[in-house]
Amino acid sequence: MVKKSIILITIFTVLIVLPLIVPRFYVYLTSIILLTGLLATSLNIAIGYCGIYQFHHAIFYGLGGYGTALVITKTNLPYYIAFIVGPIVAVLFSLIIGLICMRLTKLYFGMLQISLGSLIWAVVYRWYSFTGGDDGIHGIPVPDFIADAKGNYYFTLFVVSISIFILYRIINSPFGKTIQGIRDNPIRTVSLGININVHKLIVLLIAGFFGGVAGMLFVVVDNAVFPDMMFWTYSLEILIMVLLGGMYTFWGPFIGAIIIVTLRTYLGSITQYWPMILGLILIFVIFFLPQGIYALIENFVKGKAHNADS
Amino acid sequence: MLTVKDLYRDFKGFMAVNGANLEVTKGEIVAVIGPNGAGKTTLFNLITGHLKPTAGIVQFKGEDITGLAPYKICRKGISRSFQIVNIFSKLTVFENVQLALFSKYSKTFRMFSKASKYFIDETNSILEKLGLLEKKDLNSELLSHGDQKVLEIAIALASSPDLLILDEPTAGMAPRETERCIELIKKLSKEYGLTILFCEHDMKIVFNIADRIMVMVRGTTIIQGRPEEVRCNELVQKAYLGDIC
Amino acid sequence: MNYSGILTQLIVGLSRTMILFIVSSGMSLILGVLRIPNVAHGSFYMIGAFLSYTIASFLGDVSYSFWFGIALAPIIVGLLGFFLERVFFSYLYEREHLMLLLLTFGLASVLGDLVKLIWGAEYRSMTTPVFLQGSSEFFGLPVPNYNLFLLFIGPAIAILLWFIFNKTKFGKIARAAAADKEMVSAVGVNVNLIFSLTFVLGCILAGLGGALVAPIVNISLGMDHSLIMEVFLIVIIGGLGNIWGAFLGSLIFGITQSFGILIWPQFGIIFPYLAVVIVLLIRPRGLLSSTW
Structure with a gap:
């Protein structure tokens, strides 16, 4: 336990001093990794901890981004309202989609969510006058203090840290244990007197909200939104981060995000076959690494400790 | 404490529970027995709200709980x-x-x-x-x-709970585990005063620990009574027990 | 647009619905028996379309090239499906179900890029076969012959599938396996073979849909994605694993879509989704509940 907190503090310290020592591009990359890590972690709350087949999580990321971007570009409201509106839009759609999909069993929940999500994508894609269509919206202004790479990096670090802390608390709360019970055995939870639909809906709202927060952060870091943010291949990408890192672990998805974002940044620029690489990674993980990388690291560390003991 | 009156459940024309009656009073251990497919698990599912009965009444502590959602029934005890x-x-x-x-x-x-x-x-x-x-x-x-x-x-x-329902508690257990489980059920009843309703296919266990036994055949209650009564009831013997008596 | 123009439009829309039905019925089969909402199904459809294009252009402008495409493309897609089922899916049946679903995501992603690698990113288009060009009077309305052909072939496939699953031994076993896998394998049936065959049949239907749609659309990357969304909706409306449900679902989808686009060209695609939501509010398990 003590060890874990030492590791966390070390990582946090490194993250704080990072912009002072590395070039601007890496600061930007780290910002993207941080917000994507939050995105993957928020998906994991639904799929890993509650067993809900949230197959189109990118929708909430996109909605958070578009919500923020539209308030900034179309209204004169202050910035902080834009930063709040994004996640709220994501939550509202989580609620609507959730209420519709919850009528179905697990499998069909996922199918319908993909379909409804694609509808939202299609509307955003076609609604030129409002959303900018397939171009999206670029050059979105943000307040001066977070306009440069360092500024938006610290803003991202701050928001992501708080969000991750909240999510961590939720997972280890009675509510968090309850949703894990729902995942493991829904029938049993019902006969314990737990209303599983209400719990699941709340999980969807939480996942949607923090997905939206990640989208809002993307606007701050990249000053742009575009429909690809909410295309289904991006949902697949987030799913892969979760699975690659480790679905039933808290930090796994973050590790997955680090790996996938880094790979995409370097490979995505030299090949046009990034989706195929993603697909192959996914297939590899399914067959050879179903527990995810985090479990691998954990076992390795434990094994070392064990060896040292004996 | 628990009263089941003329309970029916129909699965597309197949009457899984076809006129079940059951009475459990406080502090008792009551067993439901019957051949495979007699509808024991279905009966339990009807009582706990996992299935809705086609007809009939389930009363718990004098209150009608027929067809309530499982989590509500759970909260009633x-x-x-x-x-x-x-x-x-x-x-x-x-x-x-x-x-x-x-x-x-x-x-x-x-x-x-x-x-x-x-x-x-x-x-x-x-x-x-x-x-x-x-x-x-x-x-x-x-x-x-x-x-x-x-x-x-x-x-x-x-x-x-006021009433604990156990669906084949010893199913798939090794003999020693079974013994331990029986001791446990007895202890729960004696020391903690729990009312227990269970079903079981192992006759020895049933006659060993149950205060009263209800016999179900093809979804219908044949008799409910004390072990001696049930053991010597002709209908039961014919339908189920063979030549134990 | 005048009254008869709208009706013609509707009949053309309906005929395209038949393609949706053929592909959806394949999905429905796989869903009913194997319990996989196969995301890669759209890829099989796209591959079917590209294959049919390649076969037709390889054979050149001869009258039978179209038939070759229609016959060969589904078979090749079926073989591909067989290969994938044996190499990947069959190892996951005993594992957590989610892994199987994610696998289909991964395959869709890989297959999509393979198509890009083989055929390139440009649009392809092929002409309708000569004898199906032109149009005929259909209840007094001018309808392209190819669409009439589709209107005929859809119900034919429906009846064929109904026959396979209700009258043949394979179909009866497949339905039993869908209901209770353990039971069927306990009586000595090779369930894996049944699964494999069902999967292949589903893929063949996807390939056939692709081959049939090839002459009337631009064959392009991305057709896998738009199709899979439609097919998911259809299967959800219709009720799972039910052939007639898929048929009914396709009709509802096709009609709401054609009317929707007529009324509101930009966002007409919303209407089928509204239909789905309404259906689900009334019947959460789909219109025709799964019979197997």
Whole structure:
């Protein structure tokens, strides 16, 4: 336990001093990794901890981004309202989609969510006058203090840290244990007197909200939104981060995000076959690494400790 | 305490429960027996709200609970274990029982406090009663089959029910585990005054621990009475027991 | 647009619906028996379309090239499906179900890029076969012959599938396996073979849909994605694993879509989704509940 907190503090310290020592591009990359890590972690709350087949999580990321971007570009409201509106839009759609999909069993929940999500994508894609269509919206202004790479990096670090802390608390709360019970055995939870639909809906709202927060952060870091943010291949990408890192672990998805974002940044620029690489990674993980990388690291560390003991 | 009157359940023309009657009074151990496919599990599902009856009445403590949602029935004080192992496999033994307590004290919506601080003593005392205390930090999927069944009873017990319903509690257990489980049921009844309703196919167990027995054949109640009465009832012998008497 | 113009439009829309039905019925089969909402199903459809294009252009402008495409493309897609089922899916049946679903995601992603690698990113188009060009009077309305052909072939496939699953031994076993896998394998049936065959049949239907749609659309990357969304909706409306449900679902989808685009060209695609939501509010398990 003590060890874990030492590791966390070390990582946090490194993250704080990072912009002072590395070039601007890496600061930007780290910002993207941080917000994507939050995105993957928020998906994991639904799929890993509650067993809900949230197959189109990118929708909430996109909605958070578009919500923020539209308030900034179309209204004169202050910035902080834009930063709040994004996640709220994501939550509202989580609620609507959730209420519709919850009528179905697990499998069909996922199918319908993909379909409804694609509808939202299609509307955003076609609604030129409002959303900018397939171009999206670029050059979105943000307040001066977070306009440069360092500024938006610290803003991202701050928001992501708080969000991750909240999510961590939720997972280890009675509510968090309850949703894990729902995942493991829904029938049993019902006969314990737990209303599983209400719990699941709340999980969807939480996942949607923090997905939206990640989208809002993307606007701050990249000053742009575009429909690809909410295309289904991006949902697949987030799913892969979760699975690659480790679905039933808290930090796994973050590790997955680090790996996938880094790979995409370097490979995505030299090949046009990034989706195929993603697909192959996914297939590899399914067959050879179903527990995810985090479990691998954990076992390795434990094994070392064990060896040292004996 | 529990009264089931003329209960029917129809599955697309097949009457799984076809006129079941049952009476459980406080403090008793009541067994439901009957050949495979007699509708015992269906009857339990009807009582606990997992299925809705086609006709008939289920009364609990004088209140009509027919067709209520399972979680509502649970809150009225009926708790059950299942025939197949039905635990939260990725949680620890401790957390399994604790989860039931969250529900009992309506804490399942607490999001920002540490789960591990809740109900430590109460959880431990339940685990101790059932002899699972040493294994409390184990992941429950790593328990032996017998221990998993006991853990199920522990979960059911945690909501401190007035009536505990056990669906084939010893199914798939090794003989020694079975013995332990029987002792456990007796102890729960005697020392903690629990009312227990269970079904079982092992006759020896039934006649050993039940105060009263209800016999079901093809969904219909044939008789409910004390073990001696049931043992010597002609209909029962014909339908089920063969030549035990 | 005048009254008869709208009706013609509707009949053309309806005929395209038949293609949706053929592909959806394949999905429905796989869903009913194997319990996989196969995301890669759209890829099989796209591959079917590209294959049919390649076969037709390889054979050149001869009258039978179209038939070759229609016959060969589904078979090749079926073989591909067989290969994938044996190499990947069959190892996951005993594992957590989610892994199987994610696998289909991964395959869709890989297959999509393979198509890009083989055929390139440009649009392809092929002409309708000569004898199906032109149009005929259909209840007094001018309807292209190819669409009439589709209107005929859709119900024909429906009846064929109904026959396979209700009258043949394979179909009866497949339905039993869908209901209770353990039971069927306990009586000595090779369930894996049944699964494999069902999967292949589903893929063949996807390939056939692709081959049939090839002459009337631009064959392009991305057709897998738009199709899979439609097919998911159809299967959800219709009720799972039910052939007639898929048929009914396709009709509802096709009609709401054609009317929707007529009324509101930009966002007409919303209407089928509204239909789905309404259906689900009334019947959460789909219109025709799963019979197997």
